[in-house]
Amino acid sequence: MDPPTEVIAPVDDYDDEYEDYDDEYYEDDDYYDDEDEQPAPPPDSTARKTVRTIGELLITAGLVILLFVVYEVYVTDLISAGKQDDATQALDDQWSSNTVATDPQREVKYDLLDGQAFAKMYIPVFGPDYKFSVVEGTTDKDLEIGPGHYKGTALPGEPGNFSVAGHRVGKGAPFNDLDLLNSCDAIVVETQTQWFVYRVLPMAGEAAGWAEKQANPKCAKVSPLGAPYDKTVGQEIVLPTQGEVISQVPHFTGEVPAAQQAALMTLTTCHPRFSDRQRLIVHAVLTMSYPKAPDFVPEEMKES
Amino acid sequence: MYPWIWRHLPGPLPVRILEAVVLVAGVVALLMFVVFPWAEPKLPFNNVTTPQ
Numbered sequence: 289m290d291p292p293t294e295v296i297a298p299v300d301d302y303d304d305e306y307e308d309y310d311d312e313y314y315e316d317d318d319y320y321d322d323e324d325e326q327p328a329p330p331p332d333s334t335a336r337k338t339v340r341t342i343g344e345l346l347i348t349a350g351l352v353i354l355l356f357v358v359y360e361v362y363v364t365d366l367i368s369a370g371k372q373d374d375a376t377q378a379l380d381d382q383w384s385s386n387t388v389a390t391d392p393q394r395e396v397k398y399d400l401l402d403g404q405a406f407a408k409m410y411i412p413v414f415g416p417d418y419k420f421s422v423v424e425g426t427t428d429k430d431l432e433i434g435p436g437h438y439k440g441t442a443l444p445g446e447p448g449n450f451s452v453a454g455h456r457v458g459k460g461a462p463f464n465d466l467d468l469l470n471s472c473d474a475i476v477v478e479t480q481t482q483w484f485v486y487r488v489l490p491m492a493g494e495a496a497g498w499a500e501k502q503a504n505p506k507c508a509k510v511s512p513l514g515a516p517y518d519k520t521v522g523q524e525i526v527l528p529t530q531g532e533v534i535s536q537v538p539h540f541t542g543e544v545p546a547a548q549q550a551a552l553m554t555l556t557t558c559h560p561r562f563s564d565r566q567r568l569i570v571h572a573v574l575t576m577s578y579p580k581a582p583d584f585v586p587e588e589m590k591e592s
Numbered sequence: 593m594y595p596w597i598w599r600h601l602p603g604p605l606p607v608r609i610l611e612a613v614v615l616v617a618g619v620v621a622l623l624m625f626v627v628f629p630w631a632e633p634k635l636p637f638n639n640v641t642t643p644q
Binding site for chain 1: 628
């Protein structure tokens, strides 16, 4: 019977100690209250001021960088949307006032002025609201307005390589989702007189089983291009220095007569997103063209 | 820095708050319309072209 008694006794002791501790705690609290009422003036030394100012500057720098992200991702979109609207308006005015289109005997002539739109592009799989006016030139100023045509590369519908660069982040980000394009997806280009339907070429691994893919009506007129186009695939990621992706025959250094050149379209943008370490390239081939007519819209525009 | 600015704003509290808001808006506008457009092309993360 003795051991239980011994066990109970220490517990009583502990309670007493706890009460004692409580008292002490309240005494401490009173002590701190007194100090709050009469705070000692903080020593406003030079060191203290310096540290405080550095802290404030660092917080400010962080806020400025956050603000820059907001600017880059949202505000440039707004600015570019205004410029894109202006360019589209100017193009519509030009198309409706210029009557060259009505005379089939006359050859189409593009008025290529830097920073001015000369064509519109649509990617129907990105939705019916995906449309951009393509401007001439690829300087920063041109690309702020919209996708820009590399000067000197082919024009829409021509044999060669109609090459267009566009932003992926901010500034309207026309090529934001370029990595989501699959083979055979349509890229429709509208000029003053014609509609051109380009379709993304087979991807690198798809050439082998292409016969099956061609059962898809979208792919009927798309097939891997033979030599000298053997390295030209639907999508590739290259180094920023690899300008050969927009040459007349991509990745091919020799001369190919214009008659033997395919009519390609190449889109370039930065990769990975928010970086310029690489370039994302999409190659497409001309599969169809229609003359423009009032109220006529190519059926490819309804694809999704 | 911020306490120093706050101490030097004239007027009663509501006026001071208004002044502070105007100051912040001015700095944000300066950044958005002058500093960022100037600095942005110098940063390398949005190059989308390849050489021709």
